[in-house]
Amino acid sequence: MGLKDKLTELKRNALEEINDAKDLKKINDIRVNLLGKKGPITEVLRGMRDLPKEERPNVGSFANKVRDELSNAISERKERIEIIKTSKRLEEEKLDVTLPGVPVKIGQPHIIMQVIDQIEKLFLGMGYQVVDGPEVEEDHYNFEMMNLPKDHPARDMQDTFYITDKFLMRTQTSPVQARTMEKHDFSKGSLKMISPGKVYRRDTDDATHSHQFHQIEGLVIDKSITMADLKGTLQLIARTVFGKEREIRLRPSYFPFTEPSVEVDVSCFKCGGDGCSVCKQTGWIEVLGAGMVHPNVLKMSGIDADIYGGFAFGLGPDRFAMLKYGVDDIREFYLNDMRFLKQFSQRG
Numbered sequence: 001m002g003l004k005d006k007l008t009e010l011k012r013n014a015l016e017e018i019n020d021a022k023d024l025k026k027i028n029d030i031r032v033n034l035l036g037k038k039g040p041i042t043e044v045l046r047g048m049r050d051l052p053k054e055e056r057p058n059v060g061s062f063a064n065k066v067r068d069e070l071s072n073a074i075s076e077r078k079e080r081i082e083i084i085k086t087s088k089r090l091e092e093e094k095l096d097v098t099l100p101g102v103p104v105k106i107g108q109p110h111i112i113m114q115v116i117d118q119i120e121k122l123f124l125g126m127g128y129q130v131v132d133g134p135e136v137e138e139d140h141y142n143f144e145m146m147n148l149p150k151d152h153p154a155r156d157m158q159d160t161f162y163i164t165d166k167f168l169m170r171t172q173t174s175p176v177q178a179r180t181m182e183k184h185d186f187s188k189g190s191l192k193m194i195s196p197g198k199v200y201r202r203d204t205d206d207a208t209h210s211h212q213f214h215q216i217e218g219l220v221i222d223k224s225i226t227m228a229d230l231k232g233t234l235q236l237i238a239r240t241v242f243g244k245e246r247e248i249r250l251r252p253s254y255f256p257f258t259e260p261s262v263e264v265d266v267s268c269f270k271c272g273g274d275g276c277s278v279c280k281q282t283g284w285i286e287v288l289g290a291g292m293v294h295p296n297v298l299k300m301s302g303i304d305a306d307i308y309g310g311f312a313f314g315l316g317p318d319r320f321a322m323l324k325y326g327v328d329d330i331r332e333f334y335l336n337d338m339r340f341l342k343q344f345s346q347r348g
């Protein structure tokens with residue numbers, strides 16, 4: 001048998017073997033055996049030594065052609081095996097869209113956020129702006145600009161966590177008053193703002209006190225604001241959040257940054273006013289402090305206190321949430337027990 005015939009037969013057998021290959025290992029073995037240095041094609045080419053010189057180019061180019069054809073056939077088969085493999089995998093991974101899905105747990109705003117949102121909506125509706133302030137605050141804004149110079153005895157009521165001599169964790173949202181007043185351009189109209197956020201105090205935790213809680217500051221500055229405006233606004237907040245059935249009362253109080261000052265109490269949700277452990281037997285729970293902005297505070301923020309005046313308040317959304325939903329311990333809000341938190345769907 002001549003070399004060309006040998007090559008033709010080799011090609012026929014090899015093509016059959018290639019087309020029968022079922023996996024990548026097999027096709028790889030065929031490639032190595034057939035086209036490798038010790039393979040049959042190399043063997044045939046070696047036999048060319050014995051051919052007459054004039055026949056060698058003809059047989060040589062035929063052998064190269066056979067090698068190329070087999071090499072292409074191997075690549076095509078390999079591709080085909082890969083396609084089959086992928087489609088088998090897709091077949092296995094087929095998704096049954098009729099199967100019931102895994103339920104997605106949809107969260108909800110924290111109960112305190114619900115109260116804050118409700119109060120924000122009320123004030124946005126009355127044209128107030130909502131302002132943010134830093135929680136790590138300067139002593140200058142937290143105390144001094146609020147008419148509490150260093151060594152003022154009223155600083156004791158709001159001891160806090162100090163970062164440095166200059167910076168502290170703010171004890172109240174009131175410093176946002178000063179920050180906003182400093183920037184406000186009164187030629188463009190009155191200032192009406194609220195500022196919700198976290199505050200910190202070195203208070204001992206109990207049923208109604210936490211060392212970290214929330215406040216919403218409110219401030220209105222204009223030319224003819226009176227205590228009646230303040231009272232009307234406070235009544236509106238109480239009615240919006242608690243409904244008409246709960247009573248509020250205003251008590252004279254003292255804050256260095258307001259004069260006169262009041263503290264506002266809401267009748268206790270648990271005893272309805274008779275006295276119990278939640279309200280410390282008083283029948284009332286204090287929810288906010290307020291008053292008419294002290295002239296010193298206005299002056300320090302560059303406002304003419306002979307022309308302008310206003311009211312301010314600072315309310316505690318944690319206490320509001322306790323009263324609104326009948327929660328008898330403020331610490332429940334911070335324990336992150338989902339069984340507790342899940343009870344309060346969005347009702348704001």
Ligand code: FA5
Pocket residue numbers: 171172173174201203208209210211212213214215255257258261286287288289290291312313314315316317318319330
């Ligand atoms: C103040 O913080 C004043 N800055 C409020 C204010 C603003 C008065 C503007 C006048 C003008 P007070 O310390 O009373 O005031 O706190 C205000 C409210 O925060 C309280 O009525 C109460 O609702 C809440 N609060 C105070 N301490 C705590 C505490 N430890 N845990 C939870 N809530 C608290």
